[in-house]
Amino acid sequence: xxxxxxxxxGELPPQSINGIAISNQINIELLKEIFLVTIVLETPILTKxxxxxxxxxxxxxxxxxxxxxxxxxxxxxxxxxxxSNSFFGAIKSLFFIYIVNxxxxxxxxxxxxxxGDLQFFLNxxxxxxxxxxxxxxxxxxxxxxxxxxxxxxxxxFKSSKSYVLKNCINRESCFIEKRNxxxxxxxxxxxxxxxxxxxYHLME
Numbered sequence: 147x148x149x150x151x152x153x154x155x156g157e158l159p160p161q162s163i164n165g166i167a168i169s170n171q172i173n174i175e176l177l178k179e180i181f182l183v184t185i186v187l188e189t190p191i192l193t194k195x196x197x198x199x200x201x202x203x204x205x206x207x208x209x210x211x212x213x214x215x216x217x218x219x220x221x222x223x224x225x226x227x228x229x230s231n232s233f234f235g236a237i238k239s240l241f242f243i244y245i246v247n248x249x250x251x252x253x254x255x256x257x258x259x260x261x262g263d264l265q266f267f268l269n270x271x272x273x274x275x276x277x278x279x280x281x282x283x284x285x286x287x288x289x290x291x292x293x294x295x296x297x298x299x300x301x302x303f304k305s306s307k308s309y310v311l312k313n314c315i316n317r318e319s320c321f322i323e324k325r326n327x328x329x330x331x332x333x334x335x336x337x338x339x340x341x342x343x344x345x346y347h348l349m350e
Contacts, residue, residue: 149181149182150180150224151184151220151221151223151224152181152182152223152226153184153213153220153222153224153226153253154170154177154226154227155186155209155225155242156170156187156188157187157189157228158171158174158185159171161189162188162189162190166228169313170228173258181224184216184220184222186209186216188205189205206238206241209242210242213242213245213246214245214249217245217246217249217253218249221250221252221253222246222250222253223253223254224253224255224256225246225255225256226256226258227243227258228258229257229260229288231259231261231264231267232267233273233277236277237277239281240281243255243284243285244284247284254287255285255286255287256285256286256287256288257281257287257288258288258311259290259291259295260291260313261291262292264290264295265295268302279303282299282303282305282307286307287307287308287309288307288308288309289308289309289310289311290308290311291311291312291313292310295308296308296309
């Protein structure tokens with residue numbers, strides 16, 4: 147039995163501990179059951195969000211060269227990556243898509259939009275819509291979190307490439323500890339505008 151090959155680009159634990167990385171790990175474990183998966187690991191730099199820095203540029207360049215090396219050595223059937231929902235992140239996503247398409251035109255490109263604010267981001271400017279149109283044109287499938295996003299893209303681009311893959315959790319990592327009939331939560335996240343979490347809310 148010859149297994150089909152998947153080239154994956156994205157964040158994974160333990161280098162990244164966030165919802166996208168955990169979801170990627172779950173999806174990769176499932177894919178490994180029926181595919182040969184090659185991983186190109188992204189290491190996020192959380193400082194200076196939505197800005198170009200030398201470290202970010204060098205990391206992306208290194209990942210691009212790694213992808214080209216793998217594409218030279220293997221004929222991949224699928225390329226899977228998570229779409230970055232920011233202006234420079236969208237350009238980065240488009241950059242990697244063009245690399246894969248240039249070196250292996252038969253490789254099917256699957257993009258996972260793992261954010262709930264896609265509509266807000268695209269409606270902010272026509273440039274965001276233009277970049278996403280280029281991404282949509284080069285992609286074979288676009289995975290979304292909700293039916294609302296599916297309807298939005300279907301109306302916006304008149305495309306049938308979009309599918310819903312709902313968010314997931316690892317049940318084994320969920321626990322609730324009760325003390326004095328009260329439940330305490332410790333919530334950690336990236337404090338950025340797009341997350342809808344602001345410092346002054348925490349200080350009130």
